[in-house]
Amino acid sequence: MNTPLLEIEDLCAEVCGKQIIKDFNLTINEGEVHAIMGPNGAGKSTLSYVLCGKPGYAVTSGSVRFKGKDLLAMSVEERAREGVFLIMQYPVEIPGVPTTTFLKHAVNAVRKHQGLPELDTMEFLKMVREEGRLLGIDNEMLKRPINVGFSGGEKKRMETLEMSILKPDFAILDEADSGLDIDALKVVAEGVNRLRDGKRSMLVITHYQRLLNYIVPDFVHVFADGHIVRSGNKDLALELEQNGYAEFVKEK
Amino acid sequence: MTNLVPNIAYDYAELAKVSGIELPTPKTEAWKYTRLRDLLDCPYTLCTPSSATGPELPLKADVIHISNGRLVSALPQVAGAEITVIDHVEEKTHHPFAQMNALYLTQGLQITIRRKLSRPLVLNYHMSPNGENGFYHWRNIINCEKDSSAAIIEQFTYEGEVKSCYLANLVNDINIQAGASLQHYKYQNEAFKANHVALHEITIAADGKYESFCLQKGANIARNETEISLNGEGAEAVVNAAYMMNGWATLDTTTNVYHYQPHTKSSQLVKGVVGGTAKGVFQGRIHIAPNAVCTSGTQLHKAMVLSDDAEIDVKPELEIFADDVKCSHGAASGEIDKEQLFYMRSRGIGEEEAKTLLIDAYVTDVINHITDSSVREWFKSLI
Numbered sequence: 001m002n003t004p005l006l007e008i009e010d011l012c013a014e015v016c017g018k019q020i021i022k023d024f025n026l027t028i029n030e031g032e033v034h035a036i037m038g039p040n041g042a043g044k045s046t047l048s049y050v051l052c053g054k055p056g057y058a059v060t061s062g063s064v065r066f067k068g069k070d071l072l073a074m075s076v077e078e079r080a081r082e083g084v085f086l087i088m089q090y091p092v093e094i095p096g097v098p099t100t101t102f103l104k105h106a107v108n109a110v111r112k113h114q115g116l117p118e119l120d121t122m123e124f125l126k127m128v129r130e131e132g133r134l135l136g137i138d139n140e141m142l143k144r145p146i147n148v149g150f151s152g153g154e155k156k157r158m159e160t161l162e163m164s165i166l167k168p169d170f171a172i173l174d175e176a177d178s179g180l181d182i183d184a185l186k187v188v189a190e191g192v193n194r195l196r197d198g199k200r201s202m203l204v205i206t207h208y209q210r211l212l213n214y215i216v217p218d219f220v221h222v223f224a225d226g227h228i229v230r231s232g233n234k235d236l237a238l239e240l241e242q243n244g245y246a247e248f249v250k251e252k
Numbered sequence: 253m254t255n256l257v258p259n260i261a262y263d264y265a266e267l268a269k270v271s272g273i274e275l276p277t278p279k280t281e282a283w284k285y286t287r288l289r290d291l292l293d294c295p296y297t298l299c300t301p302s303s304a305t306g307p308e309l310p311l312k313a314d315v316i317h318i319s320n321g322r323l324v325s326a327l328p329q330v331a332g333a334e335i336t337v338i339d340h341v342e343e344k345t346h347h348p349f350a351q352m353n354a355l356y357l358t359q360g361l362q363i364t365i366r367r368k369l370s371r372p373l374v375l376n377y378h379m380s381p382n383g384e385n386g387f388y389h390w391r392n393i394i395n396c397e398k399d400s401s402a403a404i405i406e407q408f409t410y411e412g413e414v415k416s417c418y419l420a421n422l423v424n425d426i427n428i429q430a431g432a433s434l435q436h437y438k439y440q441n442e443a444f445k446a447n448h449v450a451l452h453e454i455t456i457a458a459d460g461k462y463e464s465f466c467l468q469k470g471a472n473i474a475r476n477e478t479e480i481s482l483n484g485e486g487a488e489a490v491v492n493a494a495y496m497m498n499g500w501a502t503l504d505t506t507t508n509v510y511h512y513q514p515h516t517k518s519s520q521l522v523k524g525v526v527g528g529t530a531k532g533v534f535q536g537r538i539h540i541a542p543n544a545v546c547t548s549g550t551q552l553h554k555a556m557v558l559s560d561d562a563e564i565d566v567k568p569e570l571e572i573f574a575d576d577v578k579c580s581h582g583a584a585s586g587e588i589d590k591e592q593l594f595y596m597r598s599r600g601i602g603e604e605e606a607k608t609l610l611i612d613a614y615v616t617d618v619i620n621h622i623t624d625s626s627v628r629e630w631f632k633s634l635i
Contacts, residue, residue: 077597077598077600077601080599080600081600086598091595096610097609102596102601102609105601105609106599106600109599109605113600162599166599
């Protein structure tokens with residue numbers, strides 16, 4: 001039995017008065033990994049921000065249900081606490097806030113929402129160090145302010161660490177491969193794959209097929225002009241890699 | 253000292269006038285952002301004595317308790333220092349509030365630092381208004397002898413009637429002799445209708461070093477003014493400050509740094525956070541005399557503005573009369589970074605909690621410049 005986790009129906013959204021997402025429909029069931037591929041400017045990142053509730057991204061019509069609840073009625077932090085997580089394309093640097101402090105606040109905010117006791121400093125550090133080690137993140141990096149002076153690869157590893165410790169039910173990977181060399185890509189992909197447990201779902205947004213060699217999707221969708229124009233299995237990604245997006249862009 | 257009659261409410265401006273002292277008006281350039289009208293609006297009586305003392309600091313120190321402008325504890329025996337009580341002083345400058353301070357001095361201390369002190373000296377000022385709008389004038393004459401070193405911490409707190417609009421007028425005359433160093437820290441958390449005017453006059457001889465940090469979180473009108481004369485080669489001053497205010501207060505940080513000799517160095521970093529209808533003022537002047545070559549003077553003021561009605565007034569002034577100097581000033585103000593806020597919220601952290609973390613980080617950046625780690629941790633616990 002497929003249990004729907006995320007149900008997007010006829011979603012329309014705009015940024016600065018410009019309509020970017022147009023009649024978008026997609027259902028993701030528990031345990032499924034979907035990939036969305038598409039040309040630059042199709043609105044892929046906009047979709048991820050709309051799902052996270054970023055201010056400035058306005059939904060004009062349609063609905064999104066997450067675990068049966070109205071996702072669009074929730075604040076940014078409520079969505080995160082319910083289990084929506086976005087690996088950002090360009091994570092911001094936050095000078096002055098040590099990474100561990102930030103992670104502890106985040107973990108405990110989510111645990112509190114789930115009715116779990118907050119972790120004390122020792123429990124938290126033990127957990128974050130263990131997860132960090134798997135991603136090649138050492139104590140020095142954890143002491144530094146969030147993302148400050150991190151390389152592109154380090155930032156993506158930090159995003160993956162945040163996901164690993166927050167354990168969301170649904171993760172969106174927005175161009176998780178951008179700015180990564182092949183070794184860093186493998187580390188991030190391994191981190192993501194460790195979280196694939198048959199229940200957790202993912203939406204992988206990417207330009208290139210390369211990432212999908214490491215994070216193998218159940219479904220691939222072509223996204224152009226604000227909505228899905230074609231869906232298929234992982235072979236569709238290979239086809240796109242060969243033929244490009246030209247035929248879909250023309251379709252409109 | 254000129255005698256004041258207890259229990260008489262004095263109009264402060266009138267008292268100054270009959271004493272031949274001209275207080276600044278809202279039109280006086282150096283005071284026009286300070287909302288003096290509020291400060292001078294209320295008649296003040298001379299503070300009645302109190303024996304209540306301020307909260308202890310979480311660090312090992314020699315402590316002197318000052319309550320309602322009077323010494324309330326026995327002076328500690330500090331190895332390497334000599335401390336005596338004074339009840340009259342001469343004011344050498346034309347600073348009107350310092351002149352008032354001298355003429356109507358409540359009490360003060362003469363502190364002589366002879367060598368390196370093993371722990372900080374805390375001046376714990378406490379106010380318990382007892383239902384009156386009192387005023388007091390306190391002065392420290394601090395002499396750091398050749399090659400001595402000391403840390404002095406001033407804390408200003410209150411208890412009882414929060415709505416009292418008392419006035420604290422403070423002056424520190426600090427003389428740092430050759431090779432001596434002084435770390436001077438201040439925490440101002442006066443009652444929210446109170447007024448606080450402080451002047452620090454500092455002269456620094458060759459290779460002398462002055463490091464200061466002032467955190468202002470209280471009062472209605474508060475001005476922390478620092479005047480530094482770098483009088484010998486190798487003299488150095490660090491004048492850092494932070495202020496945080498959410499009500500309607502005016503928090504003023506004014507600095508005048510005079511480089512009189514070559515190879516002198518100064519730096520200033522001031523960060524403020526204002527919300528509500530609060531107002532932050534920064535007036536910073538660096539003056540470099542004609543012969544003061546190979547000097548360096550830097551100044552940076554940054555402010556975070558949390559509401560539409562909060563205000564920041566910044567007036568940097570550089571007066572450079574010498575060649576071969578390195579001087580810079582900068583000012584920036586802005587809101588909480590929206591991208592940073594979104595990032596934190598997207599990880600489940602509530603909006604208010606995220607804002608608090610970002611504001612703490614903003615101010616901690618200045619606090620991190622404090623060299624003494626226990627003082628640094630104390631200030632971090634105050635924001």
